[in-house]
Amino acid sequence: MLRWLTAGESHGRALVGILEGMPAGLGLSEGYIDRQLARRQLGYGRGGRMRIERDRARILSGVRFGRTLGSPIALLVENRDWENWREVMSAESGEAEPVAVPRPGHADLAGSWKYGHNDLRDVLERASARETALRVALGAVARRLLEEFGVEMGSFVVSVGRASWEPPEWFFPGEEVDSSPLRCPDQKATRRMREEVDKAREAGDSVGGVFQVVARGVPPGLGSYVQADRRLDARLAAALMGIPAVKGVEIGLGFEAARRPGSEVHDGIYLEDGHIVRRTNRAGGIEGGVSNGEPIVVRAAMKPIPTLTKPLPSVDLEDLTPVPAHKERSDVCAVPAA
Incomplete structure (x- = not known):
């Protein structure tokens, strides 16, 4: 059975994901994953973020010489917009102007109540749909397996x-x-x-x-x-x-x-x-x-x-x-x- 997890914030350094359960010997390349990531960025009505990001997947583990190993596959997609958010999204100690006004329909308010955050950015960064870039990357690996059948x-x-x-x-x-x-x-x-x-x-x-x-x-x-x-x-x-x-x-x-x-x-x-x-x-x-x-x-x-x-x-x-x-x-x- 396949299991997957993602991590990362919308304006953080990168998004990462792990996919476990892929069989060994499946042909897989970063280019194949990137083609699916490019499709995600298409569409009339998209915002300015898509003009900044040019999503590319890096395979960190689970693949050698273009073949899966049967071990967990780790992927990374860097956020190019991170350069503009280094201080606001730093993992080290620091300060930033807090977001205090929630958006109706978003996770802002409910998430702040659940986790006790005073700065809504601590909610909205992870709740953002930016995370789906990693789901697309992991899904591309699963799609590659389905092609074999x-x-x-x-x-x-x-x-x-x-x-x-x-x-x-x-x-x-x-x-x-x-x-x-x-x-x-x-x-x-x-x-x-x-x-x-x-x-x-x-x-x-x-x-x-x-x-x-x-x-x-x-x-x-x-x-x-x-x-x-x-x-x-x-x-x-x-x-x-x-x-x-x-x-x-x-x-x-x-x-x-x-x-x-x-x-x-x-x-x-x-x-x-x-x-x-x-x-x-x-x-x-x-x-x-x-x-x-x-x-x-x-x-x-x-x-x-x-x-x-x-x-x-x-x-x-x-x-x-x-x-x-x-x-x-x-x-x-x-x-x-x-």
Whole structure:
């Protein structure tokens, strides 16, 4: 079983991660990981941070001569913006102007109550979505393993704000998705999505959306129905809900299944040329917590980024006076990056 951990702050020196459980002998390079990191930095609506960072992974352990060793793999991604934050984020003794005004929708307030921090920067630095750069790097290693078994992964955006596009059943995205500024395969929908981002930017606001992930070539039998924590759908949902800003997950029809009769939800089982086949994939490739051999189809809904250029009301925690929320440099829309 794979286990992973990450560490690091948004404006700290670097992000680090450890992945344990990878088999020995798998071909792996820093360049392969870097290609996935570059995809994370794309997307219309991203903020100024993406113009600073040029994420590159350094393999610190677990790989020798381009092959995994079977031991834990440690990765490091440096923060180029660290040079501008050396004093504020120093690990040594020092002082900095504290952040005392929490942002609605962020971990600032709840995190300060949980850990007893007076300076909200002690919360927001780790709670920042910057940490997901390391998840992408570690995920790239796992993706490399899936390639050995013929499993293909694809993702695309289906909505931004009120602009949406519904893909045909069995749709699998190609490389053209990465050339779209919003990672949407449909050009007309992409234009509408750009308009949603532009409207939010002009209003000093932010905008969320929905993205879809498809895994093709997944063999039947992954996951289990015997214990709740071994169900494949439960584990996928937990992984996606762990991404900052994700507020909902659907597998297959998802919430739409609650509005349809059973005859329009479940996938009939047919025999064709001596083979068991499905003509629909409304279950999204998972039945009873177990993969059934059809493509795994998962959607996740991202809320708008909580940092707004026209901030919502908040309270200064030092003197308890009403003030506008704290502002940090951020994206208008981060859905394509997910």
